[in-house]
Amino acid sequence: MRFASLGSGSRGNALVVEVGRTRLLLDCGFGIRETTARLSRLDLQPEDIAGILITHEHTDHIGGAVKFARRHEIPVWLTHGTFKNHSHAENLPDARMIDGHSVFQIGDIEVQPFPVPHDAREPVQYVFGDGCKRLGVLTDTGNSTPHIEALLSGCDAMVLECNHDPDMLRDGPYPPMLKRRVAGRFGHLDNGAAARLLAKLDNRRLQHMIAAHLSEKNNTPELARAALSPILGCAPEWVGVADQLNGFGWRQVF
C-alpha cells in the first residue's frame, strides 16, 4: 500500500491510495486541469483512477468530482446525505451510495467509512486496508468520538487534521462567525485536539504520520509538528505535512 496527496486545505483536497493495481482518489476538490496536473506529479493519469470516494459536500472536497468523474467515466462513492446536498451530484455518471458504517471493497482496497461530527449533511472519513496494513484518514471533524478512536487505533499510517492553532484563529483575520464555526463542535480539529486524539490511540505500528488540512491563515507546519511529535516521541520533522500546493509525495506502507 502507498498513498500521496494532491493538495490539502480549504482551497482543495485530494488523496491517492494505491493497493496492488487499484488506485482510489479520496475527494476531488480541484478542477479537471489541476487534478490532472497534480496526478502527473505522481506519474499517474486520470485513467489510473478506479474510483473516487467523497467525504462530504463541501466544495474543497467535492468541487471537482462531477466534471472529473464525467470526463473519465469514474464511479463515485458517497453517502446519501452528501449526494442529496451537492447541487450537481445528479450529473455523476455512476454514483454509488454508501452506508457510513459498512465496510466495502473496491478492487484490492478495503474501505471502512466512519461518520464524523462536521457541519455537513452526512460526512464520513475513511480507513483504507490491504488486508494487512491500514491507513486512517481524518479531516474535517469538529471533535473526536469513541468510534473514531476505535477505528484509528493501531493504524500503520495516518493522515490527521491539524486545522488551526487556537490563538492564531482567535487573533487572525476571519470574521467572528467563521471563527466560531471553525472552532465549534462541528468545525475543524485544532492542533491540540489532534494531539489529544492521537494520544488516545495505539500508535505502535505507525510508520507515517501526516498533518493535514492546515489553515494557511491560522496555522503553521511548525506548530502542527510541535503538537503531534511529543505524543509520538519523534523528532518534529518526522511528522509530515500535507500542504495546499504540493500535498505530499508517495509514502509506502511496508
Ligand SMILES: [Zn+2]
Ligand atoms: Zn475541508
Ligand SMILES: [Zn+2]
Ligand atoms: Zn468540510
